[in-house]
Amino acid sequence: MAQDLLADYLEHHVEVSLSSCMQGQRTTEEGILQDCSSSGLILEQDDGILAFIPMSMVRAMRIKPKPTLWQRLTGS
Numbered sequence: 728m729a730q731d732l733l734a735d736y737l738e739h740h741v742e743v744s745l746s747s748c749m750q751g752q753r754t755t756e757e758g759i760l761q762d763c764s765s766s767g768l769i770l771e772q773d774d775g776i777l778a779f780i781p782m783s784m785v786r787a788m789r790i791k792p793k794p795t796l797w798q799r800l801t802g803s
Contacts, residue, residue, distance in 0.1 A: 733760065733768070733788075734763065736790050737761065737763070738759060738760065738761075739759065739760055739792075740757070740758070740759055740760075740790075740791040741757070741758065741760045741770065741788055741789065741791065742755055742756070742788070742789040743755060743756045743757075743768065743770070743780055743785055743787075743788050743789075744785075744786045744787040744789075745784050745786060746783075746784055746785070746786035747784070756770060756772075756780060757770075757772070758771050758772040758773070759771045760790075761777065765782065766781065766782060767779055767780050767781040767782050767784075767785075768782070
């Protein structure tokens with residue numbers, strides 16, 4: 728069911744908060760949501776690397792909205 732909800736947000740920039748991270752490791756991952764399934768998410772990071780995140784590691788996800796037409800035209 729989660730993948731059905733997330734399918735509407737493919738190609739959106741997301742920030743994923745990870746659960747149960749060991750000390751010294753990153754607690755969030757950012758990138759463009761490329762694919763989602765019941766097993767996990769695939770994010771394309773800024774440097775072009777694809778990262779797989781298992782659903783069991785996802786604590787929360789923040790989806791950043793795409794700019795509106797007016798924002799793209801005016802640059803604001």
